[in-house]
Amino acid sequence: MPQPATSRSFADMPLPERIAALIAASKRFGKIFPTFGVKPTPDTNNWICECPLGASCGTHIGKHPRVKWKTEATGDPGKVARFAKEFPLANWGATYKDDILDLDNKPGKPNGVANFQKWEAVHGAVSTLRISTGTGQHLRFKAGTGLRQSKHGGLGIDVRSEEMGYV
Numbered sequence: 001m002p003q004p005a006t007s008r009s010f011a012d013m014p015l016p017e018r019i020a021a022l023i024a025a026s027k028r029f030g031k032i033f034p035t036f037g038v039k040p041t042p043d044t045n046n047w048i049c050e051c052p053l054g055a056s057c058g059t060h061i062g063k064h065p066r067v068k069w070k071t072e073a074t075g076d077p078g079k080v081a082r083f084a085k086e087f088p089l090a091n092w093g094a095t096y097k098d099d100i101l102d103l104d105n106k107p108g109k110p111n112g113v114a115n116f117q118k119w120e121a122v123h124g125a126v127s128t129l130r131i132s133t134g135t136g137q138h139l140r141f142k143a144g145t146g147l148r149q150s151k152h153g154g155l156g157i158d159v160r161s162e163e164m165g166y167v
Contacts, residue, residue, distance in 0.1 A: 010022060010084075010090070010092060011037065011088060011089045011090070015084065015085065015088075018084050019077075019080065019081045019084045022080050022083075022084055022092065023075075023077050023080050023081075025092070025094065026074070026075040026080060026094070027075065029094045029096065029097070029098070029140075030073075030075075030094045030095040030096045030097040030098075031073035031074050031075050031094065031095045032073060032074065032075070032080065032083075032092050032093065032094045032095075033065055033066070033067050033069045033072055033073040033074065033083065033092070033093050033094075033166075034065070034066045034067060034083050034086075034087040034090035034091070034092060034093075035062065035063055035064055035065050035066060035090060035091045035092065035093045036049050036050050036051040036062055036063075036064055036065075036066055036090070036091065037049075037050045037062055037087075037089040037090050037091050038050065038061055038062035038091070047061050047062060048061070049061040049062055049064075050062075050089065051064065062091045063091065063093070065093060065166075066087055066090060067083075069093060069095070069166055073093070073094075073095050073166070093166040094166060095166050096140075096160055096166070098140040098141060098142060099140070099141045099142070099159070099160070100138050100139065100140055100141070100159070100160040101116070101138070101139040101141075101157060101158075101159060101160075102136070102138055102157070102158040102159070102160055103115075103116050103136045103137045103138070103139065103156065103157055104135060104136040104156040104157070104158070105135055105136040105137075105156065106135045106136070106156075109156060110154060110155055110156035111156050112136060112155060112156025112157040112158075113136055113137055113156070115155050115156055115157060116139075116157060126139065128140060128141055136156075
C-alpha cells in the first residue's frame with residue numbers, strides 16, 4: 001500500500017532538490033519570489049519574522065517579500081536558483097495564474113477551513129487542487145472561473161484572482 005505523502009518546507013530540502021522543486025512550482029503556479037522566513041518560538045502558535053523588525057513585525061510574519069515582487073518574481077530557472085542560494089531559509093510567494101480561494105485557520109481568527117467544510121457539507125465537495133499552507137489551505141481553480149478579488153475576514157476566506165497579488 002502506498003505511503004501518504006509528507007510535506008516539508010523548501011528550506012528543509014537539500015539545495016539541488018529545493019531548486020528543482022521551486023522551478024516546478026513556478027511552472028505550475030506562476031512566477032515566484034522569496035519572502036522573509038520565520039523563526040520558531042517555544043509557543044508553537046507564535047513565530048518571529050526573520051525580517052529586521054523581528055518580533056514587532058506585525059501581521060505579515062513570514063509573508064512579506066525580500067525582493068520587489070512585481071518586477072523580480074520569476075520563472076527563470078537561473079534566477080530561481082540564485083534566489084534559493086541567496087535566501088536558504090526563505091518562505092516563497094507566487095503570483096498566480098489561477099483563481100484561488102485562500103482559507104485561513106489562524107489562532108484567534110475565523111476558521112476559513114472549517115467554514116468552507118460546512119459549505120461543502122451542504123453544497124457538495126469541490127473537486128480542485130488543494131494546497132496546505134502553514135495556516136490553512138489554498139484551493140486553486142483555472143483562471144477565468146468568475147471568482148473576483150475579495151476579502152471576507154469575517155469568514156476567514158479570501159478570493160485571489162486576476163493576478164492582483166501573491167500568495
